[in-house]
Amino acid sequence: MKTVNMLEAKSSLSRLVEAVENGVAKEVIIARNGRPAAKLVPVDNHPTERRIGVAKGRFEVPDDIDQHNDEVARLFQRGTVK
Structure with a gap:
């Protein structure tokens, strides 16, 4: 755990954030007048919650959306459709 004073934190915030992001420092305590303040x-790198229907009403799916499925499959499978 690293402790820095407010002035140092202000002048080197980018460096401190980089150290925390890269795991060089697990956390940095920022002190004001010698007392921990922040x-x-x-x-956490947990994926954000995905909401179903977030684009509802923003576009219409055409009736022929599946028209080229076989062609696309062949392109991905190098000419063979299974």
Whole structure:
């Protein structure tokens, strides 16, 4: 755990964030007048929650959307459709 004063945190915020992102420092305590005031920690890399229907009403699916499925499959499977 690294502790820095407010002035140092202001002048080197990018470096401190990079250290936390890269795991060089697990957390950085920012102190004001020698007393801990805030903690800089990495954000959890958990995927954000996906919502179903988020694009509802923004576009219409054409009736012939599946028209080229076989052709696309052949392109991906090097000319053979299984």
